Amino acid sequence: MHYVHAHGTATQLNDRHEANLIEQIFPHKVAVSSTKGATGHALGASGALGAAFCLMAIEHQILPPCVGLNEAEFDLDLVRYSRESQVENVLCLSFGFGGQNAALVLSRV
DSSP: OOEEEOOOOOOHHHHHHHHHHHHHHOTTOOEEEOOHHHHOOOGGGHHHHHHHHHHHHHHHTEEOOOTTOOSOOSSSEEOOSOEEOOOSEEEEEEEOGGGOEEEEEEEOO
């Protein structure tokens, strides 16, 4: 995996659990960001926005940044500024109210 688009709600409990999940699945540090700092939380549309950012990252080979991130709380490769990167496979995480959760894997064909 080259990039994880985190759900990233900027809440302590959710972000801590999501960071722990990413660290367990990808122990060799994968690039991670959430775009909610730029778009806000679009509720039901946030998963679609995340997928769109992932598809653009694959197409343009540029990782989107965590807008507004000042200090990292987790030991992840957090993308603070957009950066060029080889992006072939991405994981888009989307968590909803009441346990409506999804993980979408997208790849360049």
